[in-house]
Structures are given as C-alpha cells and as structure tokens.
Amino acid sequence: MPTFSGSCHCGAITFAIDADDADRDLYRCNCSLCTKKAIIMKPVRREDFQLTGGEAALSSYKWNQQIAEHFFCSRCGVYTHHKRRSDPSQISVNFGCLDNAIIPPEHEVGLVDGAKLE
Ligand SMILES: [Zn+2]
Structure with a gap:
C-alpha cells in the first residue's frame, strides 16, 4: 500500500498514512467544530497512521x-488529524495537509452528519 x-x-508536525489512494473516501463533516474548520478529511485505519515528527508541538482539543x-x-x-468519534478505530487526517494535495474537480466529497452526534 502506498505511503x-x-x-x-x-x-513542525509531520505524519504519514498508508492508503490505496490519498484522494478517495474524502469527506466533510457538519458538526459545529468541523463547520468552523471548513476542511476536507481523509479517514484511515489507526494502524495506517504514523506521527513521524513534532510530537512536542502537538496540541489537542476535546469537547462534548x-x-x-x-x-x-x-x-x-493548523489542524492535522483527529481520532474519530463515529469510528474510534480510525484516524482522519486533514487532506489539505498531505503533500501535493489537490482535489480533482470531478471528485466527490461526502458529507458526514456529525451534527447528529452533538
Ligand atoms: Zn505547525
């Protein structure tokens, strides 16, 4: 699987993900936090995420x-990633933080109804 x-x-913070494609399964979330961040996320299994640098610079935020x-x-x-509430076996990374991230114009970005979880 490509990295x-x-x-x-x-x-300061670097990470790597193992995934078949970096630009598949992309989603936005409509919870109150993600709405303010206005980002596109890429989910991976927790074991397919590696923090490769910058642990000391990493801050985190929990709510609800x-x-x-x-x-x-x-x-x-900059928000880099989060442990998912809807599936704690997954990490979602900020797609925009991936090197050379470009969303193809024809690409679908799904919507996760995170507002329902609040
Ligand atoms: Zn930084």
Missing part, C-alpha cells in the same frame, strides 16, 4: 463527550 506524507504549515480528539500544531495552529 503518503503530510505536515502542518510550519513543518470527549471521545474524539482533535490534534493541531501549537506553533502554526
């Missing part, structure tokens, strides 16, 4: 039922 690397904006954990860079503020 795709990614990072926050300042480069404290199940999901949202990670971001304490230097540049």
